[in-house]
Amino acid sequence: MTTKWELPPLFTIKCNIDASYDIHTALTEVGMVLRDHLGQFIAGKTIFLDRVASPLLAEIIGVREALTWLKELFSTTRLIVETDNLLVRQALEGIELPFFSLSSVKKSANQVAHCLARASASMSGSMEWNTFPPSLITDVLAFDLNNT
Template sequence: MTHNDGKEHWEYPRNGDLKVNTDAAIFTNSNRYSFSMVARDHLGELVEAKSSCKQGTIDPVLAEAIGIREALSWVKEHGWCGTAVETDCLAMVQAIRCSSVTLSYLGRVIDECKGLLAQLKERNVTLMFVKRSANKVAHYLARHSNSIADRSWRMEDVSPDFYRVMLDDLKVE
């Protein structure tokens, strides 16, 4: 871990930068999994949020890896610079930072994450581990997207519950 890993509370990014939180959820009863990503600016305001729910039974770590890969692709697609991508899955952050190669589907997703991070290095995009308490908004969205195929949100689209979770994140403790 680095000195920036393990934050317990959501922290504002620097002026002009963004923070993207990502999380995944498994729904065993319906054979589905989902992942979400939430981009916020230096004021804590929602830039955009996105979630996706897929059919299939997969390992939770693989779902987290897919969510991280999709978040990095999303950052690349938007051309965002100065972006910290945060996840509460320490195992994935460590695997992506590790130089070893794993020959499996999970290893392929990890390699794709490594490749995206290398491509985004000049844009100052980083991957960080945070505790679940600092990842509440992405966690909420992943848990509540079990019936939503693919969806994006802007500030005017969020539900009152989603908005409350975002506001709760911004409280300084």
């Protein structure tokens, strides 16, 4: 399992996704980030989910939301979706879609999505960024690029 973020192959977009789940309130925030084969930020998104039954379900819903978003943006581009939840990858293992693969990575390779998920708790609702990343993830993006 990958321990640090890696560049996707040429002409491939990588989507890292993470969910943050509060066991006391069942509130969930999902963060996702898209980067190209050079590691450049393409887009980021946070989604607020109200009253999800479990952390695993929160991660699965997060992957579903990411796939919906990706389908709208990149219907014929090769995509890699990474989650730091091995159970999610195993649960979705049999799904085969053209131009798509799902993999699991260590939390250390998923820090940008994790930061977005955590930060979305303090934002008002869902947010989306295109072309320019929010300042709260620029240091983590730079760290990933400098360590690939």
